[in-house]
Amino acid sequence: MAHISLPDETLPGIVGLFNFRPETAVPLQLLAETLLRGESPLTSGERELIAAYVSHLNDCHFCHTSHASAAMAHLKCDLALIDDIKHGFQEIAITPKLHALLNIAAKVQKSGRQVTEEDVAAARTHGADDRAIHDTVLIAAAFCMFNRYVDGLGTWAPLENEAYREMGKRMAFTGYVRNVNETAN
Amino acid sequence: MPHIPLPGHLPGITGLLEYSQESAQPIRMLTQLLLRGPSTLTPGERELIATIVSHQNECRFCTAAHTAAADLLLGDTETCNIMKQDIDAAPVSNKMKALLKIAQLVQVSGKAVTSESIAEAKHHGATDLEIHDTVLIAALFSLYNRYVDGMATVAPTDPDFYKGLGERLVSNGYNRLPNGYDHLK
Numbered sequence: 001m002a003h004i005s006l007p008d009e010t011l012p013g014i015v016g017l018f019n020f021r022p023e024t025a026v027p028l029q030l031l032a033e034t035l036l037r038g039e040s041p042l043t044s045g046e047r048e049l050i051a052a053y054v055s056h057l058n059d060c061h062f063c064h065t066s067h068a069s070a071a072m073a074h075l076k077c078d079l080a081l082i083d084d085i086k087h088g089f090q091e092i093a094i095t096p097k098l099h100a101l102l103n104i105a106a107k108v109q110k111s112g113r114q115v116t117e118e119d120v121a122a123a124r125t126h127g128a129d130d131r132a133i134h135d136t137v138l139i140a141a142a143f144c145m146f147n148r149y150v151d152g153l154g155t156w157a158p159l160e161n162e163a164y165r166e167m168g169k170r171m172a173f174t175g176y177v178r179n180v181n182e183t184a185n
Numbered sequence: 186m187p188h189i190p191l192p193g194h195l196p197g198i199t200g201l202l203e204y205s206q207e208s209a210q211p212i213r214m215l216t217q218l219l220l221r222g223p224s225t226l227t228p229g230e231r232e233l234i235a236t237i238v239s240h241q242n243e244c245r246f247c248t249a250a251h252t253a254a255a256d257l258l259l260g261d262t263e264t265c266n267i268m269k270q271d272i273d274a275a276p277v278s279n280k281m282k283a284l285l286k287i288a289q290l291v292q293v294s295g296k297a298v299t300s301e302s303i304a305e306a307k308h309h310g311a312t313d314l315e316i317h318d319t320v321l322i323a324a325l326f327s328l329y330n331r332y333v334d335g336m337a338t339v340a341p342t343d344p345d346f347y348k349g350l351g352e353r354l355v356s357n358g359y360n361r362l363p364n365g366y367d368h369l370k
Binding site for chain 2: 003004005012017020021023024026027030031034035038039055059062104107108111112113115117120130133134137138140141144145146147148149150151152153154174
């Protein structure tokens with residue numbers, strides 16, 4: 001049970017919190033939409049992998065599995081590959097550039113102060129530009145927020161990867177700004 | 186020196202928010218709502234939450250900026266000073282002490298928040314909404330601190346800079362200035 005009384009306890013993770021406080025849900029959803037589906041030199045699949053990886057490092061099961069599922073949907077990979085994110089990308093084919101950016105994201109997860117000039121130079125060597133470096137740092141920082149929000153209020157999360165299949169597809173292809181989409185439909 | 190070229194007249198977070206205005210918009214909206222929107226916590230109390238998290242993350246820019254805002258809003262400099270050393274000794278309500286301790290746990294990890302820390306806040310009269318907002322403010326500053334330091338932005342050493350910034354945060358809040366920041370050049 002969550003640390004606070006949510007109007008609908010059946011809604012998992014951040015969904016239950018959006019429902020508790022719709023005012024804060026609006027900018028939070030817009031931020032996710034902008035960072036993960038807005039303009040960027042990184043593909044949405046790459047950005048969802050960064051989100052899923054940071055969420056794994058923060059031990060946030062809901063954010064990790066849902067964003068991993070969104071990444072799999074973008075990359076047209078089977079959900080079985082989700083666990084490869086936890087194992088440090090042995091099977092998922094990632095570019096040296098993304099590898100270097102994931103290293104920066106892992107530093108950000110610990111502390112912004114851990115990111116070194118060498119980390120950034122390594123990413124540049126593999127073709128990351130200013131924008132890619134910026135977007136990586138901000139996505140990693142944003143998931144340090146989302147993860148703390150979800151777990152700090154003690155929300156529940158479905159255990160199995162399979163439970164995140166449809167959610168991931170929705171996040172990948174419909175997006176994060178639910179209300180706008182509902183109105184549009 | 187920042188990891189990417191940023192406007193020299195806008196140190197800390199401001200340069201980043203101007204560099205990436207599209208992602209800045211929901212971040213600003215969320216901050217304005219949480220720190221200045223309708224709440225049973227005063228703006229000064231909410232700035233204390235921002236300050237304690239930034240302090241624990243050793244983010245010099247954010248700590249100095251939000252200390253300056255809190256000092257102005259509370260009308261003294263002791264509260265922030267003492268809080269950073271020992272929350273229990275700070276001249277704030279027992280409810281605020283309990284909320285600040287929750288914020289401290291969120292800084293560590295969402296998973297670090299215990300049922301006991303929540304029960305303590307509720308025992309001293311904290312509502313679900315106050316607990317929610319405390320966790321989300323602490324989570325939001327976990328984002329800000331990582332964004333500011335992860336991009337290696339400049340933190341001015343001149344105390345007068347933060348005095349001016351604190352005044353701006355009190356009088357204008359967190360929305361982008363309508364005419365931008367060219368007047369600071």
